[in-house]
Each structure stands twice: as C-alpha cells, then as structure tokens.
Amino acid sequence: MEFTVKLTDAQSRVIIEKGCHTHLKDYMDFNGRVMVVTDDNIPDSLKETVLNQFDGAILAEVPQGEKAKSFEIYGDLLANLLENGFSRKDFIIALGGGVVGDLAGFVASTYKRGCRFVSIPTSTLAQIDSSIGGKVAINMNGIKNCVGNFYHPETVFVDTDTLKTLETRHFYNGLAEAVKAGCIGDAQLFDIFKNHAHELAADSPYLEEIITRSLLFKRSVVQQDEKEQNLRKILNFGHTIGHAIESLYNLKDYYHGECVANGMIMITEDKQIKKDLTDIFAKMHIPFVKEPDADKCIGFIKNDKKAAGGTVDIVKVDRIGQAYIEKTAIEEMKKYFGRQL
Numbered sequence: 001m002e003f004t005v006k007l008t009d010a011q012s013r014v015i016i017e018k019g020c021h022t023h024l025k026d027y028m029d030f031n032g033r034v035m036v037v038t039d040d041n042i043p044d045s046l047k048e049t050v051l052n053q054f055d056g057a058i059l060a061e062v063p064q065g066e067k068a069k070s071f072e073i074y075g076d077l078l079a080n081l082l083e084n085g086f087s088r089k090d091f092i093i094a095l096g097g098g099v100v101g102d103l104a105g106f107v108a109s110t111y112k113r114g115c116r117f118v119s120i121p122t123s124t125l126a127q128i129d130s131s132i133g134g135k136v137a138i139n140m141n142g143i144k145n146c147v148g149n150f151y152h153p154e155t156v157f158v159d160t161d162t163l164k165t166l167e168t169r170h171f172y173n174g175l176a177e178a179v180k181a182g183c184i185g186d187a188q189l190f191d192i193f194k195n196h197a198h199e200l201a202a203d204s205p206y207l208e209e210i211i212t213r214s215l216l217f218k219r220s221v222v223q224q225d226e227k228e229q230n231l232r233k234i235l236n237f238g239h240t241i242g243h244a245i246e247s248l249y250n251l252k253d254y255y256h257g258e259c260v261a262n263g264m265i266m267i268t269e270d271k272q273i274k275k276d277l278t279d280i281f282a283k284m285h286i287p288f289v290k291e292p293d294a295d296k297c298i299g300f301i302k303n304d305k306k307a308a309g310g311t312v313d314i315v316k317v318d319r320i321g322q323a324y325i326e327k328t329a330i331e332e333m334k335k336y337f338g339r340q341l
C-alpha cells in the first residue's frame with residue numbers, strides 16, 4: 001500500500017509494505033551519497049541491512065533516547081556531513097524511532113538550507129505518528145522541541161517487520177497515538193482496539209491496518225492545516241494533560257504515549273468512552289498515573305507554548321470519531337486531573 005501526503009511546497013510518499021526496508025532502491029533513485037542516522041540501541045542487523053544497500057554509505061550513531069535531541073549532537077551530525085563533503089543533493093536516512101526522526105529531520109532541514117531526507121521509522125510511535133507531518137526538532141534548556149522546523153521526508157518506508165525487536169512497552173506506547181487517532185477521527189480504527197487490544201503484537205494481522213488508518217487520518221488533517229493554525233490542534237487530544245504529566249515526571253518514569261493515554265482518559269467526560277479507553281489501555285499494559293499533583297500540572301500547562309492569556313485550547317471527544325476544540329481557563333483544568341474511573 002502506498003499514498004502521498006501533498007503539501008504546499010513538498011510531498012511525502014509513504015510506502016507501507018512488509019520487507020520494504022530491505023530493498024529501498026526498488027522504490028526510488030538514490031542518486032547521491034547516503035548518511036544513515038540511527039541510535040546505538042537499534043539492532044545491528046537493521047543497520048547493516050540498510051547500509052549494505054549503498055556504496056560508501058556513512059553510519060552516524062547517536063545515543064538512544066530523548067537526550068540525543070540536543071544542540072551538541074545536532075552540531076556533531078552537521079560537522080560529520082561537512083567533513084564528508086555532503087552536498088544538498090545527498091541523502092540523510094533516519095533509521096529509528098521518533099527521536100532519530102526528529103533529530104535527523106532537523107539536521108536535513110538545515111544542512112546547506114536543506115538536503116534530501118528519507119525516513120525508515122522503526123518504532124510504533126514513529127510509524128503511526130511522527131514520521132509524517134513534517135515536524136522536526138531538538139530540545140533546549142529542558143524544553144521539548146523548542147528549536148525546530150517543518151520539513152517533510154520525501155519517502156517514508158513503513159515496514160512492520162522492523163518492529164519485531166522493539167521492546168513491548170515501547171510497542172504499546174506508540175499504539176496509544178493510534179487509539180487517539182481513532183477517538184478523534186476514525187471510529188472503525190477505535191473498534192479494532194475495542195475488539196483486539198489484548199492480542200496486538202508486531203506480527204498481528206491488525207497492525208498494518210492500524211498504522212495505515214492512523215497515517216491516513218493524520219494525512220487528512222495535515223493536508224488541511226500544514227502549519228497547525230487550527231484544525232491540526234485536534235491531534236493534541238490527550239496531550240495538554242499528557243505533556244503536564246511528562247513534565248511532572250521529568251520525562252523519565254512514563255513514555256510520551258503513556259502520558260497521552262492517561263491524558264485522554266482524564267479529559268474525557270462521556271462515561272462510556274472513558275470506560276472504553278480505560279479498558280483498552282489496561283489491555284495494552286499502559287501504566288495508569290495515580291492522581292498527579294494538579295497544582296504542579298497546572299503550572300506546567302501555564303508554561304506550555306499553547307497556553308495564551310490564561311486559557312488553553314483543549315481537545316474534547318463526546319462521540320468516537322469526532323473531536324472539537326474548547327477554549328478553557330487554565331485554572332479550570334484542575335478538575336480533570338486524576339479523574340479516572
């Protein structure tokens with residue numbers, strides 16, 4: 001299966017096919033040099049499979065985890081490209097999860113004002129969510145994604161075979177973003193989770209459909225609102241509270257998707273939807289955050305870039321498959337914290 005994300009000044013071709021990462025040149029012409037950016041926790045076999053397809057390809061490995069989205073590592077990668085004489089016609093391939101995608105994409109967007117960029121997402125989070133939409137960024141002064149850009153990969157190779165080595169907790173963490181996509185825009189996708197959340201794995205027959213539906217929904221939103229002027233904000237369902245929980249725990253104890261899952265449950269008022277979400281996430285072994293400190297969380301929301309003039313745009317879902325944005329006084333957000341079943 002394949003589709004295109006059409007943007008004002010760019011487009012991304014998305015290929016969703018088992019095994020595609022093993023024969024990349026069958027899909028596009030790599031008429032330039034190649035640097036593969038990856039992290040030190042991605043299995044060697046994956047790295048070798050990609051590297052061996054290109055003569056003289058360079059492997060650039062960064063430390064795994066959020067800390068790689070730093071100015072220092074960003075600078076190291078630029079220096080590496082420069083020392084190896086890369087031009088803007090050459091390729092950066094991101095091979096890894098959302099961290100590698102955000103970092104390599106930001107490097108690609110700025111090196112010589114933009115070189116060619118291809119993505120091979122290898123985590124569920126990256127395959128479901130971060131690999132399309134063009135948001136690329138690094139962190140600064142402890143603030144996530146504070147320095148970044150919009151830059152779209154020309155091709156995204158989504159290969160569920162690469163997920164076989166992903167740790168179970170990361171596997172479910174990424175799927176939380178697909179549950180989100182179901183809630184806000186695709187009731188059939190939500191039903192897959194209602195019926196099969198207990199049996200999802202890398203080789204599950206439903207996985208490719210989950211990823212495809214999530215990406216197609218994200219495409220429809222991004223194509224209508226490329227730069228997050230308005231509609232794209234609905235993708236933030238569960239995220240206002242989720243980000244606050246991430247900050248509360250210093251981005252350590254819980255992963256992003258886990259925090260968003262908790263955020264979705266807390267912000268939902270409809271009893272049935274709240275129950276369904278709780279059941280689905282329990283089956284996916286998502287840890288529940290017990291009564292986070294509401295006052296501290298409100299403080300984080302106040303500092304969030306999306307909060308202006310004491311209010312914040314929150315995303316609500318009263319009917320599965322439909323979302324709306326509600327401007328809410330930040331102080332009023334207190335009532336949502338800890339409101340699980």
Ligand SMILES: NC(=O)c1ccc[n+]([C@@H]2O[C@H](COP(=O)([O-])OP(=O)(O)OC[C@H]3O[C@@H](n4cnc5c(N)ncnc54)[C@H](O)[C@@H]3O)[C@@H](O)[C@H]2O)c1
Nearest residue numbers: 041042064065097098099100122123125130135162165166
């Ligand atoms: N750009 C966007 O639109 C967007 C959207 C959501 C999240 N993000 C960003 O994505 C990042 C989180 O992404 P993530 O959850 O993928 O984290 P990650 O990139 O840190 O990957 C999670 C862990 O899984 C490992 N891993 C990845 N693929 C593997 C594989 N196939 N086999 C074995 N191990 C593997 C990684 O080494 C890492 O340790 C955050 O920085 C977040 O800000 C970006």
Ligand SMILES: [Zn+2]
Nearest residue numbers: 177239256260
């Ligand atoms: Zn998210």
